[in-house]
């Protein structure tokens with residue numbers, strides 16, 4: 001095999017945000033977030049590229065040369081090429097809002113009652129995956145490594161093969177993979193499973209997700225043998241071999257810990273505290289999504305106030321909800337339910353100088369978010385199901401005073417790594433979560449410190465760079481010479497590492 005030249009990342013959205021200002025002019029801003037932070041340097045150093053949807057329809061631009069100019073400016077700023085996949089409004093509706101978010105998202109999050117198995121979505125999902133494959137074919141060559149992300153793009157490797165294009169491909173699923181009894185309800189279960197088996201490497205968030213996937217393969221496909229144990233195992237057919245690993249995603253620990261220690265953030269955290277004095281602050285931060293369990297969390301909080309009167313006047317829940325998938329009716333109903341519950345709790349319990357729930361419905365600047373992480377003594381992270389949940393990790397990394405308590409859902413992927421330091425709860429168990437709130441409130445400083453130190457150590461050890469390194473390491477380990485420039489340096493919170501550090505043998 002020839003040497004791997006570049007890394008091509010493929011995701012539903014490009015890592016940029018397009019905005020039209022009040023003056024009607026389009027502007028481009030580089031995206032933020034762990035994936036961009038971690039992959040940006042790799043792409044820059046290797047002259048890599050990112051393929052994805054722009055997040056806007058091209059027919060909104062009268063002049064496509066203007067779009068090209070915007071993209072080349074975006075590429076200049078990020079340091080790597082941005083290759084847009086153009087989608088029509090109808091494609092976005094059926095592939096993204098439809099098949100991806102009305103079928104795969106709820107089913108894979110154990111919420112099959114919310115699925116809308118509309119048959120018309122499938123062919124558009126297939127067609128759009130075909131478009132992404134076409135873009136990969138056009139912009140990459142056989143010696144590039146193609147890393148595809150998430151449930152919107154499961155069919156890309158298969159579509160590439162149908163186009164007669166050979167690429168070394170890896171796929172990472174950011175959401176959970178369901179157990180057989182759930183997966184089997186999917187009308188396109190065989191197509192989805194077979195498409196996943198067309199990748200060379202499959203990455204899941206946790207060992208449980210990988211086990212669920214292998215269980216489905218064993219039950220639903222013929223002639224596939226599972227071999228090997230440990231970090232990366234193998235699924236072998238007569239023609240080929242697919243490696244399957246658990247790669248828990250993480251955060252840039254150094255960035256959060258560093259930001260939390262800046263004078264600006266410390267000052268902002270002091271202001272938050274000064275305005276909410278003489279009480280413990282408990283924080284919830286979530287995208288507006290029914291998987292995040294926000295109504296159940298509010299019910300648990302009011303139950304805690306009912307059952308433990310000493311909490312009244314002594315604890316405030318700060319609930320930040322970030323708008324998401326706004327045009328969908330279900331999400332609007334969820335917003336209304338959250339606002340009704342917040343209103344009820346505050347109406348019932350507010351007293352002079354104390355409001356039980358402070359509710360923020362907007363996206364905050366990263367520094368403000370970190371100030372809340374720093375200011376709050378308890379984080380209440382209770383998704384009904386979550387691939388990983390980065391908020392749990394960001395809270396701990398930002399807790400530089402090491403006195404916070406993390407209450408964490410046992411159904412978040414993060415629980416596999418954080419169970420030793422967090423208070424684990426079943427988010428459906430209202431009394432159990434209420435008890436955990438009381439336990440966090442009364443926990444002594446020594447125990448809080450011991451738990452938080454251990455959580456911070458484990459996130460530092462397995463940060464986002466460790467995640468990239470282990471996936472890329474596994475992705476090319478079949479033939480190391482295919483990705484030869486291992487002197488490639490990635491900056492980390494602990495200095496500099498090469499791209500293969502931390503990887504495991506196949």
Ligand code: GDG
Nearest residue numbers: 174249287322362363364365366369386387388389390391
């Ligand atoms: C999917 C999977 C998996 C939140 N509020 C603000 C803000 N955020 C940022 C957080 C965090 C991110 O949003 C949320 O990440 P999560 O992991 O919690 O959840 P999903 O968006 O559902 O992500 C999930 C993840 O993919 C990665 O694989 O962990 O399981 O569902 O980074 O910081 N950022 C800013 N302002 C806010 O108000 N700037």
